[in-house]
Amino acid sequence: MTNFKRFALYFAPEPGPLAxxxxxxxxxxxxxxxxxxxxxxxxxxxxxxxITETPRKYxxxxxxxxxxxxxxxxxxxxxxDTARALCARQAPVTLNGLELTRLGGFLALTVPxxxxxxxxxxxxxxxxxxxxxxxxxxxxxxxxxxxRLSDRQEALLTRWGxxxxxxxxxxxxxxxxxxxxxxxxxxxxxxxxHLEPLLPSPFVVRSxxxxxxxxxxxxxxxxxxxxxx
Numbered sequence: 001m002t003n004f005k006r007f008a009l010y011f012a013p014e015p016g017p018l019a020x021x022x023x024x025x026x027x028x029x030x031x032x033x034x035x036x037x038x039x040x041x042x043x044x045x046x047x048x049x050x051i052t053e054t055p056r057k058y059x060x061x062x063x064x065x066x067x068x069x070x071x072x073x074x075x076x077x078x079x080x081d082t083a084r085a086l087c088a089r090q091a092p093v094t095l096n097g098l099e100l101t102r103l104g105g106f107l108a109l110t111v112p113x114x115x116x117x118x119x120x121x122x123x124x125x126x127x128x129x130x131x132x133x134x135x136x137x138x139x140x141x142x143x144x145x146x147x148r149l150s151d152r153q154e155a156l157l158t159r160w161g162x163x164x165x166x167x168x169x170x171x172x173x174x175x176x177x178x179x180x181x182x183x184x185x186x187x188x189x190x191x192x193x194h195l196e197p198l199l200p201s202p203f204v205v206r207s208x209x210x211x212x213x214x215x216x217x218x219x220x221x222x223x224x225x226x227x228x229x
Contacts, residue, residue: 004212009065012209018198022060030059033220043190045183054177062173066162068133086128087225097201105178
């Protein structure tokens with residue numbers, strides 16, 4: 001498939017138990033580009049389809065360069081070539097691990113401890129692919145500004161099309177939509193026995209993925225690039 005309407009650069013777990021569970025939890029397999037049956041998880045306060053509705057279309061991922069429309073005059077081939085070259089110059093990043101965390105009203109996998117190397121990697125990718133990003137529409141800017149951005153986040157939105165990049169970047173792999181605290185804690189407790197045995201320690205980012213959004217709003221893996229610098 002090449003008729004994608006937006007693209008993004010993601011971290012996505014390489015094939016294995018964590019990727020398989022994440023796809024089954026969300027109901028969407030990013031690598032295969034297809035829906036999959038939800039896995040059975042007992043003790044949930046809401047239907048799994050409802051809990052995972054918001055993150056489902058993105059697949060199991062951590063955003064590195066947020067979704068963007070291709071700039072006029074840019075091509076998917078050029079984007080792929082540049083992403084490949086950028087990744088070839090970057091070394092893998094080793095982090096302490098992943099842990100299940102409640103971030104405000106939603107659940108995500110986050111990195112405990114030092115993350116500056118990952119932040120630098122993300123900043124390199126945001127800047128390195130910037131020539132391919134079309135400016136956001138006024139509607140997109142208005143939607144972002146509803147989050148009551150700080151002055152710095154507003155400046156980042158204006159410069160990079162997204163407020164949570166560079167020093168505002170916080171890596172996370174989203175697992176749910178927003179819920180009241182009590183429900184989020186129930187979901188977390190239900191997920192722990194399934195996820196904890198699958199979480200890597202250390203957590204090594206060895207590759208990044210170019211993903212494309214189809215006409216229905218679902219993201220597909222376009223290509224995985226090894227960090228080989």
